[in-house]
Amino acid sequence: MISVGVIGCGHWGPNHIRVFSQLPNAQCMMAADLDEGRLKAVKALYPSVVTTTSYKDILASKEIEAVCIAAPTKLHFQFAKEALEARKHVLCEKPLAMLPEECLELGEIAKKAGRFLMVGHVFLFNAGIRWVKEYIDSGEMGKIYYTHSERTNLGPFRYDVNALWDLAPHDIAIFDYILSGSAQSASARGLKCLGNNLEDLAFATLDYPSGNLANIHVSWIDPRKVRQITIVGEKKMLVWDDLDPLGAVRVYDKHVERTTKFYETYGEFQLLSREGAITIPKISSQEPLKAQGQYFIDCIEKGLPPQLADADKAASVVKTLCAIQKSMDHQGALAVI
Ligand SMILES: NC(=O)c1ccc[n+]([C@@H]2O[C@H](COP(=O)([O-])OP(=O)(O)OC[C@H]3O[C@@H](n4cnc5c(N)ncnc54)[C@H](O)[C@@H]3O)[C@@H](O)[C@H]2O)c1
Structure with missing residues (x-):
């Protein structure tokens, strides 16, 4: 049984508290937040969880082996560093840090401490995304031409990071996973609409090594909640829609054939949709x-590193985020990653 402490009990932290309270081989022992009101809410739902306004109480606890960080993004690096130095295993919400170098530094600290560090790229644990990855890897779709993701809604708004840093870590982590690589360059535009001096939306285009383009649209000022990815391959096409009640994945047996049937004399070809x-x-x-x-808990118990979402994977996602931000800051100029 692995005892866990959760730092940050705002909107998302209580979900981690619930999960670690429900898993057969884990228990949530402590929860920390600066806000007493949030701690009261946690205590009402989970009376056995010890609450504290100081996250350092969690780090000082001898019984707690693992820490889950669900605090504001800009605190991730500091909290993860302190937790690893206190020899705790760490599961930190995305993005792991604001710089790729910080992610790699955390990876080194974890190695030295003999502890595991994992980032919460939660969509890598989405059954639909897992299915899509296997389907692409099986070769059924042929060469992938492009992928396009939409992650939009009206809110929730953040005041510490913009919509890119809040939402796009998910899409980049998904693309890196299903395309088995990481982006090489980015060009992007964003817009600050609501007056907080933060981009409320972003359109980004990434180049992946296999030659396909990956497009991301994130926004927290959109009329519709959308969680969708379209993938177009040379043999098949598919759409993943996390909110579709009939099933998250639709495979379209559609492709385009080149034929010279009617144009042999001129050496020309025609494109036919199938x-x-x-x-x-x-x-x-x-x-x-x-x-x-x-x-995360199984990795700790079995002594196996959480390779699916380790410091290197986190650094790669953050590197891409930095390139997208750089391109947005320069009105779409190509940023090499
Ligand atoms: N994986 C997902 O789908 C998903 C969804 C939502 C949020 N998140 C991530 O979870 C993190 C938290 O998001 P949220 O929506 O819960 O934010 P939030 O602002 O609602 O909650 C953050 C909490 O951290 C607390 N906090 C701030 N400083 C602290 C400190 N020094 N010690 C202890 N607590 C402190 C705040 O009081 C607040 O209650 C973010 O990194 C966000 O990106 C991930």
Whole structure:
């Protein structure tokens, strides 16, 4: 049984407290927040959890082996560093830090302390995304031409980071995972609409080594909540829609063929669209946050590093975020990663 302490009990932290309270081989022992009101709310739901206004109480506890960080983004690096130095295993919310060098530094500290460090790239534990990764790897789609993700809603707004840093870590982590690599360059535009001097939306285009383009649209000022990715391959196309009640993945047996049938004399070709069935594969699902928590705890118990979302993977995502931000700051100029 691994005892966990959760730092940050705002909107998201209580979900981690619930998950670690429900897992068979973990328990949430302590929770910290500066806000007494948030601690009261946690205590009402989980009376056995010890609450504190000082996260240092969690770091000082001898019984607690692992720390989960769900505090504001700009505190992730400091809290993760202190927790690793206190020889705790760490699961930190995305993005792990604001600079790739900081992610790598945390990875080194974890190695020296003999502890595991994992970032909460929770969509890597989404059953639909797992299915899509396997499908692409099977070669059924052929060469991937492009991917396009939309992550929009009206709110929730943040005051510490912009919509890019809040939302796009998910899309970049998904693209790195399903395309088995990381982006090489970025060009992006963003817009500050609401007067907080933060970009409320971003449109980013990334180049992946396999030659495909990956496009990301994130926004917290959009009329619709959308969590969608379109993937276009040379043999098949698919759409992942996390909010579709009928099934998250639709595979379109659609592609384009080149033919010289009618133009042989001129050596020309014609493009013909081919359309077959649209299928919705049966994908059994588990709550991604719970699957993520289970993976973290299992890694600790088995002594296996959390390779799926380790410091290197986190650094790669943050490197891409920095490049997108740089491009946005220069009105879309290409930023090499
Ligand atoms: N994976 C996901 O899908 C997902 C979803 C939501 C949020 N998040 C991440 O979770 C983190 C928290 O997001 P949130 O929406 O809960 O934010 P929030 O602002 O609602 O909560 C943050 C909490 O941290 C507390 N805090 C601030 N400084 C502290 C300190 N020094 N010690 C202890 N507590 C402190 C605040 O009082 C607040 O209650 C962010 O990094 C965010 O990116 C991830």
